[in-house]
Amino acid sequence: MGITSSKQLLEMHKECKATFEKYPKKVIVCCGTGCIANGARKIVEAFQAALAERKIKDFSIEAVKETGCHGFCEQGPLVVIEPHGTFYTHVKPKDVEAIVEKSIAGGEVIEPLLYTNPVTGNKVERYQDVSFFTHQHRIALRNLGKIAAHDIRDYIAVGGYQGLAKVLTSMTPDQVIDLIADSGLRGRGGGGFPAGKKWRTCRNVESDVRYVICNGDEGDPGAFMDRSMMEGDPHSVLEGMMIAAFAVGAKNGYIYVREEYPLAVIHLQKAIQDCEKHGLLGDNILGTNFSFRIRINRGAGAFVCGESSALMRSVAGEVGEPRAKYIHSVIKGLWDKPTVLNNVETYANVPIIAMNGPEWFKSIGVKNNSGTKVFSLVGKVRNTGLIEVAMGTTLREIIYDIGGGMLDGRPFKAVQTGGPSGGCLPAPQLDLPVDFDSLTAVGSMMGSGGMIVMDDKTCMVDVARYFLHFLVSESCGKCVPCREGLYQLHELTERVCTGEATEADLEKMEKLSEVVITASLCGLGKSGPNPLMSTIKYFRDEYLTHIREKRCPAAVCKKLITYTVIEEKCTGCMACITACAYNAITGERKKPHFIHQEKCEKCGACVAVCKPDAILVE
Amino acid sequence: MKPVTLTINGKLVRATQGEYLLGVLRREKIDIPALCHHEAVEPYGGCRLCTIEVTKPEWDGWKDYVTSCLYPAADGLIIQTDSPQVIEIRRTILDLYLARCPEAKLVQDLAAKYGVMKTSYQTVPEPNDCILCSICTRICDTMGFKAISTVNRGHGKEVAPPLDQPPDACVGCLACALNCPTNYIKWKDVGGTREIWGKKFELIRCEQTGQPTITREFADYLIANRNINADYFKIKDSAHRTETSLGLGKIAQWTREEVK
Numbered sequence: 001m002g003i004t005s006s007k008q009l010l011e012m013h014k015e016c017k018a019t020f021e022k023y024p025k026k027v028i029v030c031c032g033t034g035c036i037a038n039g040a041r042k043i044v045e046a047f048q049a050a051l052a053e054r055k056i057k058d059f060s061i062e063a064v065k066e067t068g069c070h071g072f073c074e075q076g077p078l079v080v081i082e083p084h085g086t087f088y089t090h091v092k093p094k095d096v097e098a099i100v101e102k103s104i105a106g107g108e109v110i111e112p113l114l115y116t117n118p119v120t121g122n123k124v125e126r127y128q129d130v131s132f133f134t135h136q137h138r139i140a141l142r143n144l145g146k147i148a149a150h151d152i153r154d155y156i157a158v159g160g161y162q163g164l165a166k167v168l169t170s171m172t173p174d175q176v177i178d179l180i181a182d183s184g185l186r187g188r189g190g191g192g193f194p195a196g197k198k199w200r201t202c203r204n205v206e207s208d209v210r211y212v213i214c215n216g217d218e219g220d221p222g223a224f225m226d227r228s229m230m231e232g233d234p235h236s237v238l239e240g241m242m243i244a245a246f247a248v249g250a251k252n253g254y255i256y257v258r259e260e261y262p263l264a265v266i267h268l269q270k271a272i273q274d275c276e277k278h279g280l281l282g283d284n285i286l287g288t289n290f291s292f293r294i295r296i297n298r299g300a301g302a303f304v305c306g307e308s309s310a311l312m313r314s315v316a317g318e319v320g321e322p323r324a325k326y327i328h329s330v331i332k333g334l335w336d337k338p339t340v341l342n343n344v345e346t347y348a349n350v351p352i353i354a355m356n357g358p359e360w361f362k363s364i365g366v367k368n369n370s371g372t373k374v375f376s377l378v379g380k381v382r383n384t385g386l387i388e389v390a391m392g393t394t395l396r397e398i399i400y401d402i403g404g405g406m407l408d409g410r411p412f413k414a415v416q417t418g419g420p421s422g423g424c425l426p427a428p429q430l431d432l433p434v435d436f437d438s439l440t441a442v443g444s445m446m447g448s449g450g451m452i453v454m455d456d457k458t459c460m461v462d463v464a465r466y467f468l469h470f471l472v473s474e475s476c477g478k479c480v481p482c483r484e485g486l487y488q489l490h491e492l493t494e495r496v497c498t499g500e501a502t503e504a505d506l507e508k509m510e511k512l513s514e515v516v517i518t519a520s521l522c523g524l525g526k527s528g529p530n531p532l533m534s535t536i537k538y539f540r541d542e543y544l545t546h547i548r549e550k551r552c553p554a555a556v557c558k559k560l561i562t563y564t565v566i567e568e569k570c571t572g573c574m575a576c577i578t579a580c581a582y583n584a585i586t587g588e589r590k591k592p593h594f595i596h597q598e599k600c601e602k603c604g605a606c607v608a609v610c611k612p613d614a615i616l617v618e
Numbered sequence: 619m620k621p622v623t624l625t626i627n628g629k630l631v632r633a634t635q636g637e638y639l640l641g642v643l644r645r646e647k648i649d650i651p652a653l654c655h656h657e658a659v660e661p662y663g664g665c666r667l668c669t670i671e672v673t674k675p676e677w678d679g680w681k682d683y684v685t686s687c688l689y690p691a692a693d694g695l696i697i698q699t700d701s702p703q704v705i706e707i708r709r710t711i712l713d714l715y716l717a718r719c720p721e722a723k724l725v726q727d728l729a730a731k732y733g734v735m736k737t738s739y740q741t742v743p744e745p746n747d748c749i750l751c752s753i754c755t756r757i758c759d760t761m762g763f764k765a766i767s768t769v770n771r772g773h774g775k776e777v778a779p780p781l782d783q784p785p786d787a788c789v790g791c792l793a794c795a796l797n798c799p800t801n802y803i804k805w806k807d808v809g810g811t812r813e814i815w816g817k818k819f820e821l822i823r824c825e826q827t828g829q830p831t832i833t834r835e836f837a838d839y840l841i842a843n844r845n846i847n848a849d850y851f852k853i854k855d856s857a858h859r860t861e862t863s864l865g866l867g868k869i870a871q872w873t874r875e876e877v878k
Binding site for chain 2: 302304319321323324326327472473474475476477478479480481483484485486487488491508511512515518519520521
């Protein structure tokens with residue numbers, strides 16, 4: 001039976017909350033894609049099996065929750081025992097029996113399963129005390145790792161759809177827009193356009209039909225922010241969309257999500273069905289005049305379809321190519337109707353802003369950049385994963401406090417923010433506050449929130465080459481500066497990597513980059529040369545070393561490096577000889593080996609197996 | 619239709635609000651290059667050669683570089699069509715084009731006009747004459763067939779029928795090939811058959827001259843959708859003209875006889 005008034009919703013909230021809090025203890029098994037890949041489903045099954053036989057006072061299988069991603073995927077599968085917050089990492093199905101016996105029934109802590117702080121080497125008992133989590137500020141990710149992602153009752157139990165109820169019963173659309181505008185919420189997809197302003201423009205365009213779209217086409221390599229939110233807390237996204245639809249006057253909404261995110265699609269579908277069943281989607285929602293429906297569109301995985309106009313063409317069934325946006329899509333968007341398109345994270349922020357008010361939201365973050373931002377922190381840091389921090393947190397805090405510092409204690413070299421078309425920032429920028437404007441000012445960007453940390457073993461030219469290669473193949477190919485310009489930039493960068501480039505080429509790259517930025521049609525081309533421009537800006541010396549000395553200081557560019565045996569160090573163990581797939585190493589036992597340069601393919605297999613570190617790469 | 623006033627290269631020009639600037643500029647006899655523009659189809663914004671510089675007094679000196687084929691006219695716009703920056707953009711684009719289509723005469727001539735005689739970049743591994751202007755696919759779309767489209771992404775983009783198979787939707791009208799600015803789309807008419815996009819068509823033969831005319835499929839399309847009499851396609855156009863002139867001859871004769 002559907003919910004037909006906000007009063008009924010409140011009653012249901014009380015009922016769900018009672019069920020949610022029925023047992024004093026709760027077991028939380030992270031079932032995000034990362035943990036599932038590591039065997040989280042088997043752990044849930046093991047809990048079911050263990051609890052089927054054994055009766056524990058004040059505990060039952062219902063209190064075992066399959067939640068969304070905690071963000072700490074590299075430590076997965078994760079199991080948390082609430083309310084104490086005992087935090088177990090790398091849990092295997094065989095550990096489950098011990099957890100049931102000792103931790104749940106007995107209240108003990110199982111030492112070997114605890115997380116080890118990589119900096120101090122100490123074991124950490126509670127979730128709240130893990131440095132990866134303590135420095136975070138979770139708003140968009142508020143429900144991840146707390147509620148069962150596929151259960152609408154859990155979402156309602158933690159106050160879900162109360163924001164919608166408040167908006168529908170006590171506010172006018174214009175008041176909602178004012179509220180979002182006041183809160184200073186900016187689009188989390190990368191551009192940082194004020195959401196309230198966007199909604200107001202859409203509402204003020206004269207039209208019979210308007211649309212609301214959620215952009216879940218997350219395409220940056222290594223980014224999984226939107227994915228985790230759609231998988232772990234789909235209802236927040238739906239609620240955000242509903243509030244937006246009410247504000248702008250839309251009756252239909254679309255969620256554009258990648259086909260490669262099967263779990264996100266399943267959970268969103270389930271969430272939409274549950275909402276329809278409970279009357280939260282459909283006609284006359286909560287007994288008001290507001291009617292709204294949501295459909296899911298699955299994208300085939302083109303990076304460019306994350307661009308709004310290309311996305312809309314793709315939803316309409318055409319080739320995913322952007323169009324010129326001299327007339328904005330908020331005025332003429334999907335099927336030429338006014339359309340509000342926001343990112344998953346933006347929508348996830350909306351319900352809680354509606355509940356807590358704009359002042360609360362503005363109190364988090366910094367001026368003109370209120371709230372938080374989710375990042376996927378990856379690369380050469382000790383703790384990698386999904387994090388959410390208040391705007392204005394410095395790169396240093398993110399990398400050293402949350403990330404636990406550089407992996408293997410190597411020196412920090414650069415951090416790449418903003419995905420493939422973002423930029424690389426060097427050590428002097430470490431104290432830069434992370435917000436939309438500061439990042440743009442130094443030649444990088446917020447993007448959707450990728451953050452890749454690099455150490456001294458990373459060659460910046462190679463990094464630029466890698467991202468350009470990605471963009472060359474992901475450009476839609478419609479306009480010349482992007483299609484041909486990025487291709488030529490990639491070719492020129494390749495020449496730097498092989499030592500064929502001249503200093504004139506470097507100038508040519510800079511000049512061409514400027515034209516690509518000015519003349520390209522859409523954001524992909526306009527930001528495409530960013531990785532190149534920012535590395536030339538901050539690491540020009542490294543480019544010049546490649547060009548003048550034909551040398552790669554980080555020992556990455558294959559054409560410019562050689563592998564040789566340091567005779568004094570070599571113990572003659574023959575491990576490298578066995579490892580070399582190209583038969584490029586010869587030598588006898590207990591005598592220094594020799595690498596034949598003409599055969600060496602520079603794959604690095606010998607370095608990986610050499611215990612005494614006797615192979616020199618330079 | 620609200621009239622607006624623009625300043626183009628220092629001269630005041632009247633236009634209609636919302637009309638695309640390329641039309642205004644060409645009306646003013648200003649030479650703006652464009653390789654993807656075609657009057658029969660919606661503007662595309664692909665070649666970027668028609669890029670111009672626009673600004674407004676209230677923009678505080680900020681200038682934007684926009685494609686005139688898609689930028690709507692608005693009151694107070696100040697336009698520069700050949701500032702050094704604009705020329706630099708056009709030169710670079712033509713330079714890039716030459717690396718992809720070194721043999722295309724259209725590109726060579728336009729590039730030469732801008733002083734680019736030879737590309738300064740690496741010629742692509744498999745150059746061809748397709749400038750990816752998409753005029754062919756847009757004309758096919760506008761005709762309502764959608765038999766061909768651009769396929770693949772990025773530097774591997776090309777024009778092709780779906781799955782590279784002879785397209786079901788193609789009627790052999792040749793609108794794509796005859797409008798291709800570089801004559802890259804290949805087709806042939808041999809002994810009463812036509813071949814294009816790997817698909818073979820039988821041509822209708824003129825009942826009077828026996829010569830092949832258009833494809834059966836195209837004739838059927840025109841009869842069904844463009845309200846053309848089915849008998850029209852039984853003879854070819856030149857035979858129509860012969861018939862008409864013979865008819866006119868007769869009319870002239872009758873008229874003379876009546877005058878007499």
